[in-house]
Amino acid sequence: MKKINFASDNYAGVHPEVMQAICAANKGPAVAYGGDDATEAAIQQFKHHLGNHAEAFFVFNGTGANVSALCAMTQSHEAVICAEKAHIQVDECGAPEKIAGCKLLLVPATHGKITVEGIQAQLQRMGDQHYVQARVISISQSTEYGTVYTLDELRELSAFAKTHGLYLHMDGARIANAAASLQTDLKTIIEVAGVDVLSFGGTKNGMMMGEAVIFLNPLLAKSFLYIRKQNMQLASKMRFISAQFQVLLSNDLWLNNAHHANAMAQHMAQGLRKINSIHITQPVDANAIFAIMPTTLIEKLHTRYHFHVWDERLSEVRLMTSFDTKKEEIDAFVRDAAQ
Ligand SMILES: Cc1ncc(COP(=O)(O)O)c(C=O)c1O
Structure with a gap:
């Protein structure tokens, strides 16, 4: 049985509408590496949902999205503050350390959520040449424990990050579930949290495969085309990822x-x-x-x-x-x- x-x-399998979109994209040749119409349309869909300044880049998987995002957000002497059970810490086989080359500073988390108090404890010796410099706060929304940061909790984290000159990365492998839970739209979550870079999940929400790295902070996107390629996350037949996002985001x-x-x-x-x-x-x-x-x-x-x-x-x-x-x-x- x-x-x-x-x-x-x-x-889970692939949602039938997504499968149809993949088949529909399979009509003859199309420009490779993201120069195709489906990719442009999906990029526009992300702008529609997250604001005109949102720059979307499609990648193969969630680990690739997170690690590539962190590559764009850190230098080698900088660190990422995250929950002790964050996916980037416990389920990415050390890829953030190996590929992004950054240290993770761990914060205890109740029900998978980190707090300003926890982050504060890791924010040490800033400006000290002997100590790794915290640069990014990374949170998962929804969390690895199936919980969702409330808008007030996000607001508090965002204010703290801004005050201390830290970037905010959101692992949104399940951001759709968070938006549904909060009964709000994607843009509200992103704006309230002051997200600089978002890993946007598609696979867990009905796609066959594919995730997106979304830059809300355009300065951080500057070298991302090259980072994505170096991280082996550039799909030659990108239209088959893009077509899935297009159908997922073009209606509800x-x-x-x-x-x-x-x-x-x-x-x-x-x-x-x-x-x-x-x-x-x-x-x-x-x-x-x-x-x-x-x-x-x-x-x-x-x-x-x-x-x-x-x-x-x-x-x-x-x-x-x-x-x-x-x-x-x-x-x-x-x-x-x-x-
Ligand atoms: C919170 C979180 N982030 C990211 C991912 C994406 O990981 P993968 O590289 O398996 O697509 C997962 C997958 O389980 C996850 O639970």
């Missing part, structure tokens, strides 16, 4: 997909909260549920469902929903867990 996916939104597909994934997470959380032996550990703001459950239950559920054990010590699992999660799949999971 095929297992049902609650492991990751990366397990991006938002509808995210709304659905978030709603499914709420439905799952509601069901699991009724089961005494299961304890939900993080606020469910977006499309992930973290829960502690007995190991025997995890073993049994693993025979029918894909999901990750997040923290073996705590017996904590991560359940994730996506644009194609079905309500019946969740109902079956909750029923099996209850039994």
